[in-house]
Amino acid sequence: MQSLRKAQNPLILMIGLSDEERSPIRAGAADGGWRTQEVRGYREAILQLCRENAPVIVCASKLPDGAWEDILSATATQTVRPRIIVVSRSADERLWVDVLNSGGFDVLASPYREREVRRCIELACRAWWCEVRQEDWRRAAATPVT
Numbered sequence: 001m002q003s004l005r006k007a008q009n010p011l012i013l014m015i016g017l018s019d020e021e022r023s024p025i026r027a028g029a030a031d032g033g034w035r036t037q038e039v040r041g042y043r044e045a046i047l048q049l050c051r052e053n054a055p056v057i058v059c060a061s062k063l064p065d066g067a068w069e070d071i072l073s074a075t076a077t078q079t080v081r082p083r084i085i086v087v088s089r090s091a092d093e094r095l096w097v098d099v100l101n102s103g104g105f106d107v108l109a110s111p112y113r114e115r116e117v118r119r120c121i122e123l124a125c126r127a128w129w130c131e132v133r134q135e136d137w138r139r140a141a142a143t144p145v146t
Contacts, residue, residue, distance in 0.1 A: 012121060
C-alpha cells in the first residue's frame, strides 16, 4: 500500500502538453499539494512510470511517439490503474466517447482554467485513492487468519 504521505502528495504526470496546457496544472498543483512531472512523449512516460506510479496522468490526445491509447494500454497491467485525463483542443463528442469507453477518466478541452483542472484532478485523485483502499480491503479479506 502506498504511504499516506505519498497519497496526500500525489504525482500528476503530464505527457506531451504545451506550456499553455501545463501552466494551469502547475498552478493547481501548488494549491492542491500535488507534485508534477512533465515528459514529452510515450517513451519518456513509460520510463517515468517504471520509476514511480502516478495516480493521475494528464495526456495530450496526440503524442510525438504515440497517443493517449498507448498510455492507457501500457498501464493496463497495474492493479490500480492511474486515472487518465486526455487533453485536446478539438475535444469533440467522439473523443469523449472513446476516452470514457476505453477506461479513461475524463477529457479536458484546451484551453482550460485552473479551477476546471483542479476539480478534474481532485476527482481523479479521489477515485484512484478509493480504488487503492478497496484493493487493500480485498487483499486483507482474502488473507487467511491463523
